[in-house]
Amino acid sequence: MEKYYQQEMECASREEMVALQNERLVAQVKHVWDNVPYYRKKMEDKGLTPDDIKGIEDLHKLPFLTKDDLRDAYPYGLLAKPLADCVRIQSTSGTTGKRVVAFYTQHDVDLWEDCCARALVAAGGTNEDVCQVSYGYGLFTGGPGMNGGSHKVGCLTLPMSSGNTDRQLQFMTDLGATIICCTPSYAEYLAESIHERGLRDQIKLKAGIFGAEAWSEEMRHDIEEKLGIKAFDIYGLTETSGPGVAFECSEQTGMHINEDHFIAEIIDPETLEVLPEGSQGELVFTSITKEAFPLLRYRTKDITVLSREKCSCGRTLVKMHKPMGRSDDMLIVKGVNVFPSQIEAVLLENGYPANYQIIVDRVNHSDTIEVLVEMTPEIFSDSLGSITEKEKNLVAALKAMLGIYAKVRLVEPKSIARSEGKAVRVIDKRKI
Amino acid sequence: MAIKQITVFLENRAGRLLEITQLLAYNKIDLRALNIAETTDYGLLRIIVDDSEKALAVLKESGAIATTTDVLAVAVPNIPGGLNTLLQVLANANVDVSYMYSIFGHADENAYMILQLADADEVAGILKNKGIVVADAQKLGIN
Incomplete structure (x- = not known):
């Protein structure tokens, strides 16, 4: 029997949800117009006043907001409430440039934690559960968000934060944690550590909620099998609040977007046109309940597809597919959109490591794509036939995924250049 | 009766084989036989040496991918x-x-x-x- 945290919202009829969104959007636009000069200027530049926005059908008129806007307005330029009303900030890691800080009133924190609580309940969480939160605590939204959600559900909450695997495993076994929240890569690491130490019989985990990183279906199956749990995806970004913008249900076929708080649109990242339902494109969010840090039409850069197909869990909230890539990572090769993440997924599926580099070039007026993959002891053997057979299978799998031929070149381990610990994934040599 | 042969993954680039022979020379490992099977992008270097255990260890330590057959x-x-x-x-x-x-x-x-x-x-x-x-x-x- 499916359980919900806020059934009236999670299972609302489409008419009820649209009516709510209309009302909230109009109020939100008025709120930013009145309180944020930066927004007012952006709207004035487009010749808009709040009167032009009468409901969600007018959403497309509003200007987009990008990460650059957030950086321009850093730190207080987009704040829509007096500091006296704000109780919290969270921040991005700042790895891609200047930090972004987001502000919360107590009401904002409450709604955010509700969103996280919905995710926990959808993963089977109840007040009987012991929830181990192994996301980082601090400026990062993962720890505080899931911690708050866990409190709301009434779980016994273990605020572990990330790292110190020995301590993680000790608490997990001693206190009988039943739900774990962390990044998928850390879940994989914990799963391996549990396997190595032969602790599988001593853990009581039944579910895990993993987000803040891209992860593949293969990783999901691997984690589920190693830990004997059901693994749920969760989506969010600091700019819009943190985890819980969208969450997965028992069907595990996409994440329900909390539409009573966030309106989702899919746009073409090149033309910026809104695309019809079911199209793949860039995800854009408009927050309609945020007080301190409202975002109108914020471009996430995540490429995904929305689906309103009826979900077996009973929720009527629109579902987003796990992001397939980032619009700023997208390559166009021979007229085909190629995302490094697609290539990475194929590599992992075929037993290759995720250390790879994509070289795009133009030879005789035709685009070429070459994928450099580091050789591993697992793939290597004394038999040339066996290595080339694996290579051939990889080329076929890439062709099936991308729709175009990509050459594969096996290179020596650690030969792919890394800068600041992160591999340079794409080298585009085309001179266009 | 079988003897150990070591197979090393060699990327096709100038000087790569030299790096391997330097490594073996430095570690005083004597080559008994050598053969290379090549493709356009890489080769498999197959060697028989006087001390295959030591050779495998130093090769792996150097970051090379190697196996024995x-x-x-x-x-x-x-x-x-x-x-x-x-x-x-x-x-x-x-x-x-x-x-x-x-x-x-x-x-x-x-x-x-x-x-x-x-x-x-x-x-x-x-x-x-x-x-x-x-x-x-x-x-x-x-x-």
């Missing part, structure tokens, strides 16, 4: 038809050879063929029955 070293008389005789025996016994290469210049009258086979011990028995010498590690100066 059992092979047979079969004596072939240094006369016309020497190899022919060996291949005839193998063909008659329906033995499939994955690959082979030769070592010359060893300190007796024979050359040696290195054979990679699915079942080295069984083939060693077949060859010995036909009076063909299969060299052991000691004979080839391998520890």
Whole structure:
């Protein structure tokens, strides 16, 4: 029997949800117009006043907001409430440039934690559960968000934060944690550590909620099998609040977007046109309940597809597919959109490591794509036939995924250049 | 009777083989045989050395990808038809050879063929029955 945290919202009829969104959007636009000069200027530049926005059908008129806007307005330029009303900030890691800080009133924190609580309940969480939160605590939204959600559900909450695997495993076994929240890569690491130490019989985990990183279906199956749990995806970004913008249900076929708080649109990242339902494109969010840090039409850069197909869990909230890539990572090769993440997924599926580099070039007026993959002891053997057979299978799998031929070149381990610990994934040599 | 051969993954770039031979020289590892199977992008370097355990360890430590395989070293008389005789025996016994290469210049009258086979011990028995010498590690100066 499916359980919900806020059934009236999670299972609302489409008419009820649209009516709510209309009302909230109009109020939100008025709120930013009145309180944020930066927004007012952006709207004035487009010749808009709040009167032009009468409901969600007018959403497309509003200007987009990008990460650059957030950086321009850093730190207080987009704040829509007096500091006296704000109780919290969270921040991005700042790895891609200047930090972004987001502000919360107590009401904002409450709604955010509700969103996280919905995710926990959808993963089977109840007040009987012991929830181990192994996301980082601090400026990062993962720890505080899931911690708050866990409190709301009434779980016994273990605020572990990330790292110190020995301590993680000790608490997990001693206190009988039943739900774990962390990044998928850390879940994989914990799963391996549990396997190595032969602790599988001593853990009581039944579910895990993993987000803040891209992860593949293969990783999901691997984690589920190693830990004997059901693994749920969760989506969010600091700019819009943190985890819980969208969450997965028992069907595990996409994440329900909390539409009573966030309106989702899919746009073409090149033309910026809104695309019809079911199209793949860039995800854009408009927050309609945020007080301190409202975002109108914020471009996430995540490429995904929305689906309103009826979900077996009973929720009527629109579902987003796990992001397939980032619009700023997208390559166009021979007229085909190629995302490094697609290539990475194929590599992992075929037993290759995720250390790879994509070289795009133009030879005789035709685009070429070459994928450099580091050789591993697992793939290597004394038999040339066996290595080339694996290579051939990889080329076929890439062709099936991308729709175009990509050459594969096996290179020596650690030969792919890394800068600041992160591999340079794409080298585009085309001179266009 | 099988001896250890080491196979190393070699990216096709100038000086890569030199790096391996430098590593072996520095560690005082003596080469007994060497062969390279190549593709357009990489090669498989197959070597027989006097101390395969040590060689494998230093190769792996250097970050190279390497593995060991059992092979047979079969004596072939240094006369016309020497190899022919060996291949005839193998063909008659329906033995499939994955690959082979030769070592010359060893300190007796024979050359040696290195054979990679699915079942080295069984083939060693077949060859010995036909009076063909299969060299052991000691004979080839391998520890």
